[in-house]
Amino acid sequence: MKKILALGLAAGLVSLAACNNTPREQAADNIEANTEAVADNLEDMADDATTTAAENNLENQADAVRATGQNQAEDMRTNDPDTNLANGM
Template identity: 70%
Template sequence: MKKLFGAAMAAGLVSLAACNSSPREQAADNIEANAEAIADNLEEAADNASSDATEANLENAADSVRAAGENQAEDMRTHDADTNLKNGI
């Protein structure tokens, strides 16, 4: 029961946080979440890799995906999507 309450509380907090976010911020958060999910899947595959080289390659790919997601999210937050200029200037 405590876990159910905790999950409900977390869902409520996430929904409240989303209410105060702009569409641009929500899109940036989605970009980061998607990149994180892909990176987690790559790291899981690395844990199951048959060789050290494959494991290292998958770990590097996960790091690259995570960094690209962070960069794209930051770009979304700081650049005007309509003009493609930083801060719309």
């Protein structure tokens, strides 16, 4: 399963690199793709969990990873990483 995911992720990154996006947009897309892959793995683990509590915990982790990835990607797209304008510095 991990090998298939790694190959799919690599293929996705190669296809993203072929686009005419700016480097910042590519980086944001890569952040989203990577966190989506991690969240998908956590959800797969949740499906195999033996207890409801473990399943809920893994689902919550997947949601948190997705949200973090989306926030980081959005920050990458909208803020200058050299000046860190998001927090006023």
